[in-house]
Amino acid sequence: MDxxxxxxxxxxxIDVADALARFMDNExxxxxxxxxxxxxxxxxxxxxxLDSGDAAQAFEAAHTLKGVAGNLAMTELFRQVSxxxxxxxxxxxxxxxxxMPALEACYARIIAALRELS
Incomplete structure (x- = not known):
């Protein structure tokens, strides 16, 4: 990898070594x-x-985001959303x-990096 x-x-x-391992080194x-x-x-x-006060929907979205972040080795986002x-x-x-501010900052850093690399 470059x-x-x-x-x-x-x-x-993003823990690149962990992400690569999860994808069997298939970059x-x-x-x-x-x-x-x-x-x-x-x-x-x-x-x-969260804005509408729907705790059940917020939990479902957060829990799913946690799984996605974990699977993609987005360690800080995973920690924050956990x-x-x-x-x-x-x-x-x-x-x-x-x-939310800390989580949003992590999310924004990841999105910015991914957009730069796409």
Missing amino acids: ENKRQRLEEAG ALMFKFLLRFPEDKNFPLLKQA LLTEDLRGQNLSAARAR
Whole structure:
């Protein structure tokens, strides 16, 4: 892998070695899935559900986003959304909303990096 690409992905919070291992060292397949991530609807669904106070829908979107982030080795996003998911599991909307700025910052870094590399 090109070192600049690797560095950009790592800076965005993606554990490239782990991602490659998950895709059996198939770099093309890894990039195929990473570059599809911006199309995933769970982050906007999470924001919308939190804005409308729908804890159940927010939990579903957060839990799904957590799985996607984990599978793509987006370590910081996974960590942030895991914390938020647990807040929602406990029906604590205010705590979940308080976590959104950090989660949104992680998400934005990943989206920016992926758009640069596409």
